[in-house]
Amino acid sequence: xxxxxxxxxxxxxxxxxxxxxxxxxxxxxxxxxxxxxxxxxxxxxxxxxxxxxxxxxxxxxxxxxxxxxxxxxxxxxxxxxxxxxxxxxxxxxxxxxxxxxxxxxxxxxxxxxxxxxxxxxxxxxxxxxxxx
Amino acid sequence: xxxxxxxxxxxxxxxxxxxxxxxxxxxxxxxxxxxxxxxxxxxxxxxxxxxxxxxxxxxxxxxxxxxxxxxxxxxxxxxxxxxxxxxxxxxxxxxxxx
Numbered sequence: 001x002x003x004x005x006x007x008x009x010x011x012x013x014x015x016x017x018x019x020x021x022x023x024x025x026x027x028x029x030x031x032x033x034x035x036x037x038x039x040x041x042x043x044x045x046x047x048x049x050x051x052x053x054x055x056x057x058x059x060x061x062x063x064x065x066x067x068x069x070x071x072x073x074x075x076x077x078x079x080x081x082x083x084x085x086x087x088x089x090x091x092x093x094x095x096x097x098x099x100x101x102x103x104x105x106x107x108x109x110x111x112x113x114x115x116x117x118x119x120x121x122x123x124x125x126x127x128x129x130x131x132x
Numbered sequence: 133x134x135x136x137x138x139x140x141x142x143x144x145x146x147x148x149x150x151x152x153x154x155x156x157x158x159x160x161x162x163x164x165x166x167x168x169x170x171x172x173x174x175x176x177x178x179x180x181x182x183x184x185x186x187x188x189x190x191x192x193x194x195x196x197x198x199x200x201x202x203x204x205x206x207x208x209x210x211x212x213x214x215x216x217x218x219x220x221x222x223x224x225x226x227x228x229x230x
Contacts (some may be wrong), residue, residue, distance in 0.1 A: 007173060046165060053166025054173040056210060057203050061134065061174075064199050094180050098173040105172055 001087040004058035006095030011051035018044040047106040135174040137200030142167035163211040
């Protein structure tokens with residue numbers, strides 16, 4: 001009905017957070033964003049892209065099923081008072097579930113990325129062959 | 133059906149992104165994350181609806197297939213618009229100068 005509104009709200013918040021972090025990283029890097037300093041804005045970018053992508057595509061699905069319309073009150077469930085409670089229940093269960101699942105997957109992605117970035121590549125040193 | 137189609141699109145775009153990584157000039161990574169985000173959200177939706185109401189997990193019919201195709205086309209449109217606006221090859225600059 002309107003479950004995608006929860007990830008949409010999260011996407012707005014995380015986009016603002018990403019912009020703030022990006023500005024802080026630029027200040028820390030003396031106006032330039034170096035790769036090491038920019039890692040958190042990059043990681044937040046992954047979450048934002050997943051959230052916005054999901055929200056845009058789910059919005060299409062809701063329009064397709066006639067749950068969202070381009071005129072006020074935009075949500076068809078709002079036109080009938082009997083549908084408002086089930087809509088709010090769906091937002092609280094499925095909507096929150098969607099946002100939590102995407103965020104959990106993002107946390108796993110960040111943990112893997114952090115673990116990978118800590119691994120120092122081992123350079124094999126070949127002894128120099130020389131002499132007769 | 134749209135869940136399956138979006139998941140397939142997510143896997144294909146991730147593979148394309150990985151082949152070209154770390155170079156991501158054409159923002160395939162963005163498209164891949166778009167598809168993954170939608171896949172995860174629909175997965176949560178399908179699982180919770182299945183647990184609550186039962187019935188078929190995947191809706192397989194012509195309407196669901198058309199929705200799946202529309203979803204993929206919308207994601208591609210958003211990706212192409214992002215690509216043209218950011219213009220990583222500088223094509224627009226060159227074309228507009230001449």
